[in-house]
Amino acid sequence: MEPLKEMFNREFYQYFAGVFADVDKNFNSNAFVNHVTSNLNTLELNGRLRNTSIVLQQYLPNDFKKVVDVLYKASPFLRRGYTALVLPDFVALYGKEHFDLSMEALRDFTSLGSSEFGIREFLKTDLEKTLKVMKQWAEDKNEHVRRLASEGSRPRLPWSFKLDEIIKKPSLTSDILEKLKADEVPYVRKSVANHLNDISKDNTIYMLNLVKSWDDTNPNTKWIIKHASRSLIKKGNLDSLSLFDFEKDVKLRLDNFKISTEHVQLGENLYFEFELSSLKSTAQKLVVDYAIHYVKASGEHSKKVFKLKEVSLLPDQTIKFSKNQLFKDLTTRKHYKGKHLIEIIVNGQKLGQKEFNLIIL
Secondary structure (H helix, E strand, O other), X not given: OOOHHHHOOHHHHHHHHHHHXXXXXXXXXXXXXXXXOOOHHHOOHHHHHHHHHHHHHOOOOOOHHHHHXXXXXXXXXXOOOHHHHHHHHHHHHHOOOOHHHHHHHHHHHOXXXXXXXXXXXXXXXXHHHHHHHHHHHOOOOOHHHHHHHHHOOOOOOXXXXXXXXXXXXXXXXXXXXXXXXXXXXXXXHHHHHHHHHHHHHHOXXXXXXXXXXXXXXXXXXXXXXXXXXXXXHHOOOHHHHHHOOOOOOOOEEEEEEEEOOOEEEOOOEEEEEEEEEEOOOOOEEEEEEEEEEEXXXXXXXXXXXXXXXXXXXXOOOEEEEEEXXXXXXXXXXXXXXXXXXXXXXXXXXXXXXXXXXXXXX
């Protein structure tokens, strides 16, 4: 699979430059392409994104208002997706002294890819002023803009820096979340749930109290609360388990836990199976997970929990589970050889584990 960074390759820049040359007669497309690709091999994905903005600025007018006009004219012809993040990244880098114009541009450009990273630069500079705008975005007719209000203000947005002030005081984004807690669009609801999940990592009690105050008879709100609680449920947090009637006092026996092999080659599957038997006289509502303890480059282990199934286990009942786990390098995970662990977890309780070796030829 081609690395994500190759989205920013010479072919992309030739097209990109052609678009800008069409809307700005002074844009030197050949010089831009040669300049922006001169150190391409030394840059990873986000580095290529930022380098594009920095180089682009040198080939556009000096007046930011005129630049934004060029960006607007180019935007309908640019490719959608991650490479379109160049537009909000440019605004974040060079639009700090033009707050209102930059907010409008970020709002409009978010539909092309996302302005979630760009808006954080303004949150870092002037949190209160930027949040005031984002609270208005939470009521926007455009789902991409509503999603930006939640995603851009997440305390721990992946691939970005933490928002320490929001981590210390999570109530700063409560108005945004309140407005989006029953949103009709799954794309928006997922962002709200991820925002809440971020909060739960630093402010568990606050997050639980907030979602407990919401009307979970609304199916959209209920979905958000459930998805937002996933990390707490995996950890066996009793309050989060009780929100969904999962068993807090689990009484089980793990039987016949087997793995297909003790030596797995990269690119292959590890098959595992096990049985759970009830040791309780009443039914138990269970979240059955498994965790892989991956070897890191340092030789230490990093635990990743995967959801397997939700079941209701009746008294004296035994249920069998099985799964194939593929070991393959991804953009988000690189594998390293050595001893790994697979662990069975039910309602946050660790029931058993097996060792196996990952072989990389």
